[in-house]
Amino acid sequence: MMGLFKRRSKKLEYEPMGVKEGLTEMKDLSEQIIDLSYAAILFDSKDIGRQVGELEEELDRLLHIVRIGVLLAARTREEAEQLAGILQVANAAERIGNASEDLVEILDSDIEFRPFAPFFLKEAEEKIWALRVVSDSDLCRRNVGDLGIEAETGARIIAIRRGTKWIYEIEGDRLIKAGDVLIVRGVEDGLKELKAYARGEIGWGKYER
Amino acid sequence: MGEVREMSDPFEEIMDIFLEMKDTSELMVDLSYSALLYNSKEIAREVEHLGDEVSELSSRLQKIAIEEMSCGSSDATLMALHLCNYVNSIARAALSISEVVTREIEPHPILKESIREGDIGIFRREVDTGSVLDGVSLGAARLASETGMWVIAIRRGRRWIYGPERDQVIKGGDILFFRGPHDGAKKLKKMVRNRKRSAM
Numbered sequence: 341m342m343g344l345f346k347r348r349s350k351k352l353e354y355e356p357m358g359v360k361e362g363l364t365e366m367k368d369l370s371e372q373i374i375d376l377s378y379a380a381i382l383f384d385s386k387d388i389g390r391q392v393g394e395l396e397e398e399l400d401r402l403l404h405i406v407r408i409g410v411l412l413a414a415r416t417r418e419e420a421e422q423l424a425g426i427l428q429v430a431n432a433a434e435r436i437g438n439a440s441e442d443l444v445e446i447l448d449s450d451i452e453f454r455p456f457a458p459f460f461l462k463e464a465e466e467k468i469w470a471l472r473v474v475s476d477s478d479l480c481r482r483n484v485g486d487l488g489i490e491a492e493t494g495a496r497i498i499a500i501r502r503g504t505k506w507i508y509e510i511e512g513d514r515l516i517k518a519g520d521v522l523i524v525r526g527v528e529d530g531l532k533e534l535k536a537y538a539r540g541e542i543g544w545g546k547y548e549r
Numbered sequence: 550m551g552e553v554r555e556m557s558d559p560f561e562e563i564m565d566i567f568l569e570m571k572d573t574s575e576l577m578v579d580l581s582y583s584a585l586l587y588n589s590k591e592i593a594r595e596v597e598h599l600g601d602e603v604s605e606l607s608s609r610l611q612k613i614a615i616e617e618m619s620c621g622s623s624d625a626t627l628m629a630l631h632l633c634n635y636v637n638s639i640a641r642a643a644l645s646i647s648e649v650v651t652r653e654i655e656p657h658p659i660l661k662e663s664i665r666e667g668d669i670g671i672f673r674r675e676v677d678t679g680s681v682l683d684g685v686s687l688g689a690a691r692l693a694s695e696t697g698m699w700v701i702a703i704r705r706g707r708r709w710i711y712g713p714e715r716d717q718v719i720k721g722g723d724i725l726f727f728r729g730p731h732d733g734a735k736k737l738k739k740m741v742r743n744r745k746r747s748a749m
Contacts, residue, residue, distance in 0.1 A: 359659060360659050360662055360663045360666075361663075363659065363660070363663035364663040364664075364666045364667050367582065367663060367664060367667050368667045368668045368669065370578075370642075371578070371669060374575065374578070374639065418654075421654045422654055422655070422656070422657040423657060425649040425652070425654070425656050425657055425660065426657050426659060426660060428645055428646070428648065428649050429585065429645075429646050429649055429660055431645070432581075432642040432643070432645040432646045433642070435638060435641070435642040435645070436578070436638075436639055436642045438638070439635050439638030439639050439642070440635075442631075442634070442635060442638070443631070443632075443635040446628065446631055451624050451627050451628055451631070452622075452624040452625075452628075465572050466699075488732050488733075490697040490729065490730045490732075490733060491696055491697045491729075491730055491732040491733035491735075491736060492695075492697070493694055493697070494692075494693040494694040494695065494696065494697040494698075494699075494729075494733075495694075495697075496697070496730075526693065526694070526697075527693040527694055529691055529693070529694040530693060530694030530695075530697075533694060
């Protein structure tokens, strides 16, 4: 069955451009937005909450692109059934975005949620910490990709606070600077390790002098 | 969890349930994407099973929030219900993804490709007997902190271990399903190999 699909697809170019890319981005965003919304609540930060809103809009936009691409692609009933699955997954990713946006709305409401905040910090398998980078840390002036922070410590940077600015796009070429506050998610062991690096208490393996 | 504990503070009890729900719902999201990637109905069914667990926890949380907290502070009750609602939505989204796998029709190949190309990947590797991971607990192997990889499931023969705990011992022959960054995956893939055997 799949063979037939593939042959047909070459001839008719049924594989819509942009659907795969759109889906990949939606999957990544859906995971990022879960972390960000949680960090927003944890740190009582409307700034992070706003970024959640922006990611949600981006998910909406991507969902629209995926929908159009999928609708243009269906030629047979069989194809339509498979393509419906794509729409379902894309919709689910967008629903994760909606849920995350709903979660951070608590920041703008009258509901007093702060007594809960300390409880967020405990027990969950993965935790979210805020770490300040000192000037003699090996992390300074190096980029996230070269350091391989996540592969070394298991801690993923969700956002960086630089002065009054927030940085949410943490790509491999993102430079870390002295004074940055890293919002990171990971297991406690890894977070402790990263904290020691950020404070300059230990040198980063491959840069050790 | 699940053991009976003396808890005087409904706050604390609610947060315990919430955190368990949150971990479970996020495991559901990971597993549902894995089910798609490997077109595995077994994993998809586990997502459904975890979905039932989340519903159960959710009812418990709501009950406590309404019965024990509402007389004290309506804000606390609202917040608890808000959190509960959030986790339920995430769980339902994961269920919806896994549904695509349990249908008769095979998922569209584009789904598999789009998951493979994400920043955070999902991978699967068999653990060689005699490798550094053979006989070591997940906690002791410190996989999450050493490689950034999170083991979401272990397949042992016909058995599955979903969302393994830190004290879960890895054995040769286990198939690990893990998620994380691509460079961390490379490290883990080395760890599952028995160097002596591959040198032969």
